[in-house]
Amino acid sequence: MGAQKDNHILGCIKRSVTSRSREVVLPLYSALVRPHLEYYIQFWSPQHRKDMDLLERVQERATKITRGTEHLSYEDRLRGLGLFSLEKRRLLADLIAAFQYLKRAYRKAGEGLFTWARSDRTRRNGFKLKEGRFRLDIRKKFFTMRVVRHWNRSPREVVDAPSLEVFKARLDGALSNLV
DSSP, X not given: OTHHHHHHHHHHHHHHOSOOOHHHHHXXXXXXXXXXXXXXXXXXXXXXHHHHHXXXXXXXXXXXXXXXXXXXXXXXXXXXXXXOOHHHHHHHXXXXXXXXXXXXXXXXXXXXXOOBOOOSOOSSOSOOBOOOOOXXXXXXXXXXXXXXXXXXXXXXXXXXXXXXHHHHHHHHHHXXXXX
């Protein structure tokens, strides 16, 4: 896996940059390390908690490099730096893709991926998706299954957004309540 490579890149940043300010470290992290981590979580798609934690520790180490954040908890460092955990970033990308499949760009393909749950009793939003039931746990990790629960728990104003840009903005605000 690439966590070791990204840790080496972080070590190079730490050794070669004298300033530990947010304005210096965050752009370097965002340009050199974060794209790798996002690739791993989206395309390699770690299924086991230990693999996800390994990748999360790389980002955790990167947040510790910034001056003044060493004493804070990981969640507080993320909040202070304006970052999401890798798990939340994966969820954000999954929900954006689901929105595109269901509402906009790939609507025809989305009709085959997801099944609408027809019910008059909807608490949060009226655009619920049907959850499948499977005997094998591996199916629960598929994209279509990962997204359904979070989509159904999203507020109506998020899933009923008129455009992708509005959806992204509203989702950022609601994301803290989803995980």
